[in-house]
Amino acid sequence: MFNNKVSKAVRLAIAFGAASTAALASTAVSAEENTETEEVERIQVTGSKIKRIAATAPTPVVVIGRVELEDAGVSNVNDFLSEMPAAEVGLSPENSNNYIYANGLNTTDLRGLGSSRTLVLVNGRRFIGGSAGDNAVDLNNIATSMIERIEISTGGASAVYGADAVAGVVNIITRTSFDGLEIDAATTRPFEGGGEQTFASLVFGKEFDGGGFIFNYDFADQKQMAKRDKSWWYDNPVSSVPNPNNTGGDDGIPARIPYEGKKHYALYDESSEFFLGGDHWTFDENRNLRPFDNGDGYIPSDPTSSLYRYYAGEYKDGIEEGADEFFRTPLTRHTFNIAGNYEINENHTLSFDTVYSLSEAFGQSTPVFWRSLNIRKDNAFVKDDLRQLMEENEVESITMRRLANDFGPRKYNQERSTFRTSVGLDGFINDNWSYSTYFQHGRLQQDTSWFGEVITENFENALDAVMLNGNIVCANRNDEGEVVGAISGCTPINVMGAPGQHSQDTIDYITTVATAQHGGTQTSFGATVTGDLFELPAGPVGSAFSFEWRRDSAYEEPGTGIRKGLIFGNSGLAYSGSLNVKEYSTEIILPLVVDHEWAQELNLELAYRYMDYSSTGGDSAYKVGLTYQLNDDIRFRATMAESVRAPNIEELYSAAGTQFYGTRFDQCAADTIQNTDEKYRANVIKNCAAAGIPEGWRPSQEWTDGGSIEGKLGGNNTLQNEVSSDVVFGFVYTPTAIEGFDITVDYWSFEIENAIENYNYRELAENCYRADSLDNPFCGFITRGDNFEVVDFFQTSLNAAEEKKSGVDIESVYDFETSIGEFGVKLTATYVENYEINQTGNPIDLLVNTGEQDHMRWRARLNTSYEYGDFRAVLVTNYRHSAVNDRNGWNIEQHDYNDIPSYTTFDLSMNYRVLENVDLRFGIQNMFDRTPPRHPLAFEDTSWYDPIGRRATFGVNIKL
Known part of the structure; x- marks a missing residue:
């Protein structure tokens, strides 16, 4: 019976994603070769800290192995994650050129709920955020050649891993040891325009009795790609x-x-x-x-x-048009890693890993x-x-x-250095109980310089x-x-x-180089003990008890010119802030039924976490999960959870800096009231009058023609935690009659209350006067002068919104052998059933954005592989469903181009082992040179569409 359970677990490997296929396969072999009385090694599943015999997690986990990353030919893991249907691009070099402090960052975004709601772990431990004051991890710091596999768990993860895991967890598992020398080099060349990439890596390691170590260096250089480099954009935009x-x-x-x-x-x-x-x-x-x-x-x-x-x-x-504008900002990065493990004795193992990363990004915008x-x-x-x-x-x-091209375009250089080290001690307390402890410390420094400033x-x-x-x-x-x-x-x-x-004297007198320095640290300690509490008729009750402590800090130090407001369009103050948290968590697995006529297995999982933040006080998260194995072919699973996200340091404590809103707008002006949606008009009239503004009032022509409205942008130290109610349920079908085939279908739902959103001037003004009364969170951030004209505003974040998103994930794998080779097909797809957002919490403001470009109905990825001897080829198809730009407010009076067509690209990669230790690879991404849709609202969208076009990748891998 014991071996039967393990073999079933192996067949469910891809469906549940307990670990990489290779890791589970080795477990299967050992199980089949041993007798029933021998123990089988338990493994830890992302989404739980309890080590278990097989992939029985109630929360879906998708696994991406090294082979898939190599097939994709990517030099940055975010390039791969952005193509996963359940994930979206947070920030990338393709969409961050105009984000001054975020220029060149690479962050992922599960479910499109925001990078700040996606927790990225490295080997199950937190990693310092990529931008000062923000917890979103910059994936530039993760060396691709060090990745063993990536495990993605969506939903219900906050009770296990803490805040920020609202949408789920991306757990990047890195190599812990290596024996030999591996050299890898690759280049990617677009068929037209800029955007060339060069990648090289060196991996060296040694394994010895009781331990081993690994050293790695990754270099990646990505050239800029200007809009005018692309004929499809420049010749006929x-x-x-x-x-x-x-x-x-x-x-x-x-x-x-x-x-x-x-x-x-x-x-x-x-x-x-x-x-x-x-x-x-x-x-x-x-x-x-x-x-x-x-x-x-x-x-x-x-x-x-x-x-x-x-x-x-x-x-x-x-x-x-398009002068001085980029489709892709240039980025150069160096990443060094060293990791190792040493077996102190047969029960205790010491491990460590250290990373140092240096990246430099270059942004550019129009002259002043x-x-x-x-x-x-x-x-x-x-x-x-x-x-x-x-x-x-x-x-x-x-x-x-x-x-003012007198001083050239405004250029800004962003240099980031990240250091992170982690030490862990793992082992067995006795035959039943094991422990895991770690200490990690990370430090970030980012230096920004603006050139051509006045x-x-x-x-x-x-x-x-x-x-x-x-x-x-x-x-x-x-x-x-x-x-x-x-x-x-x-x-x-x-x-x-x-x-x-x-003259040079004139230029020197007028221009300057503006500077700002940001940085931060993260220090954490964690300990987990896991083991069986007692025996039930259906099996042992598994448990895990954890304690974690973490301290995050961040600072901003603008240069003198910015602090004193001397530079055109730029002013800001220095700040520093920190927060710490203590977290206590418990997980329990209760086996309810085993080997019954109506259930081979029925397990109940419970998790609870209490968090005590210095910034927002105490809060808690929980998870209730159920797995039901009906027979050898089908398993059902369900999870209900409550997750939280604590506001980060930037949202809480960032100092006020100058902010401009581009167009003049006043919600209480007579002509604006006249054009306001009828459902709001009565409230606007009532609230403007309550604010003392006379009926029929209009701002002066001088105010109207005054250009951008100047205000402030900063943090809000009264923010509280977001709370999300998560539901996931589905099934896994692995028919014994069809070897190598499985399919999983999961329904998921997120409902976020007290959602933290940042509100610009117009949103503050509309939400203030369109509410039932002036007693609302928005009015206090707009200041009017004696003549009622707006003289100042404060753009900040508030706990005022509500978000709901639900959909279905589908994943299916079919691998089979023939006389002419091995074939594999893997389909991953996500369907968005519903997406709603309410920025004020008032029922009248509910927007249903399902099917809009940012929340399109279907996204899918089809991976088809063929392998024969030393040759392997993979064709990847990425599909994005047709969408609309605006599902709520659009009408024909606005424009006649609301519909956005579907978008599909094809990538082909081939790998051939020319010698025993030498692999050559070749690939063509975007084979048919698919440009963004020729549509006014999609033509320049680099988050959803590929602006680079057809490009070829050549690479070589040598192992010695």
């Missing part, structure tokens, strides 16, 4: 424009329509531009006045869209935009043609706009250039505007004409 046929908000005609082709923004020219006398002006290469050139003219647009100024065709004046450069008629650089134009129009000054005051001083005593100087004016002298140390600048004509 897709966007949208206001519809010139639109006559109003109820005519049934879309306000926007798709537009194919190049377009360029006819404002903010690098030579400066302005309107005067009914004409649009700029300057030629000799700084003489000339008419602005917008080619064949403006793209026809909605006549009510007065600020819409794009023209079609080749670039003339203004801003060239100046929207209101005031040029007086007495400016020394004003030439006669401009002075005459000003006199003809009877103005003493003009306001110009300029794309010191605002110096620029404004240099802009006001006048002739004084025969010299051009920076004007020192009195209160009446009269020139009374020159500003000492200031070097004037001429912005009437093309850049590149400034």
Whole structure:
């Protein structure tokens, strides 16, 4: 009977994912060869700390082995995880170019519930977060060549592993020892444009009686890929424009329509531009006045869209579309690992692992935009043609706009260094009880430098250039505007004409390198004892008791220019914060039935964890699971759990920094109220009146035309824990009549209350005045002046939202042998049944976003393999279902392109062992060069679609 249980467990290996297939296979062989009286080694399953004979976990676990990673040809584990249907990209070099402090990070996101709700472990232990103050792990720090396997457990993991495991756990198991030398090198070359990648690794180790060690070095270099590197984007981009046929908000005609082709923004020219006398002006290469050139003219647009100024065709004046923008930010990383284990005696083993990682990412954005450069008629650089134009129009000054390419694009360099070491002691207390202890410490430092930044005051001083005593100087004016002298140390600048004509003294006076340093530490200790408590008729009662202590700290230290608010668009304060937590957990497995006519096995699992946070106080999580083995072919499983996520240091304690909201908006303005959804209008009218704002009030034209609204962004130390109710149930079918085949189907559901969301200015304003009363969490973060106009806001995180997401996971594997080779098919798919979010908790604000692009119905991955002798080939198909952009608020009045088509790519890889210790591999990713859908809302989306295109990978692996 005992051997029968083990053999069934092995057949369920992929379905339950207790460990890699290879590990379970070795267990099976030993079981079959031994007698029934001999013990079979128990193993630990991700999702539980109880060691068990086989994969009987009630929570689904997906296992990714080394072979799958090698077949995919990836140099970063996140590149693989992002293609798993149950996971999404959190941050990556493809979508983080404009995230200054997060540029180049690689984080994963289970269920699309957020990287902060996905707990990433390394060998079952926490790893320091990739960004200061955030717990999301940067997968750049995990050397691909060190990975033995990856186990993904979704749902119900918080009771076992603590906070942050709301969506589940990604447990990366690394090699603990190695005997020999392994060298691996690979390169990936896109068929068009940038984005080349180079990867190399060295693994060296030695195994000896009672222990062993392993050393590893990984190097990965990923080149940048600009938007203009890709002809599919540059030659014929897709966007949208206001519809010139639109006559109003109820005519049934879309306000926007798709537009194919190049377009360029006819404002903010690098030579400066302005309107005067009914004409649009700029300057030629000799700084003489000339008419602005917008080619064949403006793209026809909605006549009510007065600020819409794009023209079609080749670039003339203004801003060239896509200039200085990346599809992929460049990233270079070095990772060093050393790990080992030593058997003190037959009952106790000491192990350690240490990693040091250094990564450097480079981001870039457009040069500084100046929207209101005031040029007086007495400016020394004003030439006669401009002075005459000003006199003809009877103005003493003009306001110009300029794309300040004088100082180049704003570039920011992000350097991160991560150190983490862990020591563990594992062993047996007696024949029944075992223990596991560890201590780990991690440290992160990230240094950010911004180049091409402008010191605002110096620029404004240099802009006001006048002739004084025969010299051009920076004007020192009195209160009446009269020139009374020159500003000492200031070097004037001429912005009437093309850049590149400034002296080095001028550039040095105006520009600076802004800096900021972030960092943090994580220290933790944990101990677990596991064993059988007592015997029931159906078997022993298994248990695990754990204690964990952890302290996280983080700090931010901006440079002087940022702290003092001297740099254009950047200001912020230093902060430091920390939190610690003590956690106590218990797991119990109760065998209820065994070898009964209606059940081969029936087990009940219980888990409870109590957490005591210095920041949010005490909280708890629990899990109740049931596994039911009906017969040799089918097993049912179910889990009900409550999980928590504690706010991280960044959300709690980050200092206030400058934040801009791009467009002027006031919920209480008369025209805004008129256009507000009818279901909110009565509340808005009532609440605006309660705030003392007169009926029919409108902000001044000066406020309306004031550009971006300036406010603050920072932490909220009153945040509390999120709470999630999780349900998972499903079945595993492994028919004995079909060898090598199994299928698992699991339904999952998450309901998150007190969800932590970050709210920008518009969301704060809408949520404040659309609520039933002003007594709500949002109003306190908006400040109005004496004339009721908004003068400040504070963007922060609040426990105000609710989220619900549910769906079905399907995984099926079929491996079979033929006379011409071995074939394998593995299908993994996720169906989203429902996704709801309510950002305020008020029933009227419920949004059902199921089937939208961020929560598409189906995602699937089909892995088909063929192996014959020393040759192996794998074809991977990745599928994303068709979607809509907006399921809730969209109507034809807005636009006519709500539907987004499905998207499928194919990757082929081949491996051939040319010598006993030499493997060559070749692959083509995105074989048919599938570009993002030609759709205005998907064309540049690099989270869901592949912007790199067809690319070839060549690699070699040598083992000595």
